[in-house]
Amino acid sequence: SNARPKILVARRIFPEGIERLEAVCDVDYVDQIEPLSKEELARRLLDKDGALVTGSERVDAETIKNASALKIVSNIAVGFNNFDVEALNQRGIIGTNTPDVLTDTTADLGFALLMAISRRLSEAERWLRDGQWHHWEMGRMLGVDIHHSTLGIMGMGRIGQAIAKRGLAFGMNVIYYNRRPLSPELEQACQATYVDKETLLKTADHVMLVMPYSPQSHHFIGAKELSMMKPTATLVNIARGGIVDDNALVEALQQQRIFGAGLDVYEGEPHLHPGLLNLPNVVLAPHIGSATEKTRYLMMNLAIDNLLAGLAGKKPKTMINPEIWQD
Numbered sequence: 184s185n186a187r188p189k190i191l192v193a194r195r196i197f198p199e200g201i202e203r204l205e206a207v208c209d210v211d212y213v214d215q216i217e218p219l220s221k222e223e224l225a226r227r228l229l230d231k232d233g234a235l236v237t238g239s240e241r242v243d244a245e246t247i248k249n250a251s252a253l254k255i256v257s258n259i260a261v262g263f264n265n266f267d268v269e270a271l272n273q274r275g276i277i278g279t280n281t282p283d284v285l286t287d288t289t290a291d292l293g294f295a296l297l298m299a300i301s302r303r304l305s306e307a308e309r310w311l312r313d314g315q316w317h318h319w320e321m322g323r324m325l326g327v328d329i330h331h332s333t334l335g336i337m338g339m340g341r342i343g344q345a346i347a348k349r350g351l352a353f354g355m356n357v358i359y360y361n362r363r364p365l366s367p368e369l370e371q372a373c374q375a376t377y378v379d380k381e382t383l384l385k386t387a388d389h390v391m392l393v394m395p396y397s398p399q400s401h402h403f404i405g406a407k408e409l410s411m412m413k414p415t416a417t418l419v420n421i422a423r424g425g426i427v428d429d430n431a432l433v434e435a436l437q438q439q440r441i442f443g444a445g446l447d448v449y450e451g452e453p454h455l456h457p458g459l460l461n462l463p464n465v466v467l468a469p470h471i472g473s474a475t476e477k478t479r480y481l482m483m484n485l486a487i488d489n490l491l492a493g494l495a496g497k498k499p500k501t502m503i504n505p506e507i508w509q510d
């Protein structure tokens with residue numbers, strides 16, 4: 184008789200997910216919110232056919248080296264910079280992610296951060312809670328406008344395009360930079376104009392980062408780029424830490440060389456550059472871009488669908504390395 188597949192669930196997920204998996208697999212469940220160490224992850228993978236991981240487990244040549252039965256690793260995240268795809272490909276191991284289901288939710292948070300930093304919401308609330316509101320004042324908490332300004336989107340994938348559409352509704356002029364321009368049809372759908380990186384930085388009133396992290400996008404925004412931005416411009420990062428050089432960003436914010444930054448992701452998160460915590464002109468979120476109840480369930484269930492498909496020898500819906508698939 185066919186043995187049930189052995190799988191690892193490397194982090195706590197919703198109980199419904201574990202129930203789905205336990206119905207058909209032998210589950211090694213790491214029911215905790217702390218990520219496994221690299222060694223422990225490698226050890227637990229030794230006898231597994233498949234694994235469900237999150238964006239903070241690093242899956243590379245070393246972690247999968249002795250996992251001789253491993254067929255598939257399913258990431259509960261759209262970003263897969265935690266995977267060494269080349270190492271997976273060499274072993275013929277399937278990798279999957281969770282695109283589409285989180286696009287609008289993440290675009291919403293990008294817009295929330297853009298609006299919050301532009302209108303100084305966090306700073307204003309801290310001031311109010313601090314008991315400082317005694318009089319109306321003409322010059323208090325002056326922000327910068329969002330409507331009818333120029334929105335510059337770096338990285339025009341699914342989430343970038345969803346942000347562009349939100350920008351349109353605010354009457355914004357939308358420009359974007361991407362590795363390559365969108366097709367005329369897609370450009371038409373979000374009324375966005377392709378520009379080079381420098382033009383975007385110099386002309387945007389609001390810069391939104393939505394590109395994948397890779398060695399090529401490491402410190403894509405550093406001191407030089409920040410110095411090209413308008414002093415009234417805002418910067419939002421809902422992509423990945425490491426795309427922004429946080430040292431350079433803290434310095435630019437301390438010297439008020441840009442208006443402010445709205446951040447959901449950080450270099451070395453969950454540890455933040457200590458300078459960020461002391462700045463008034465930032466809005467800081469703890470990597471919650473995809474965090475709505477509906478979307479997190481959709482992500483979990485898509486990741487489980489992918490895992491179960493791969494284990495059953497079927498092509499998973501959202502493979503990150505379809506090039507290794509043979510019918």
Ligand code: 8YV
Nearest residue numbers: 237238239259260261262473
């Ligand atoms: C994940 C994310 O929740 O999808 C992504 O790429 O950044 C988030 O939606 C996070 O990576 C944990 O897996």
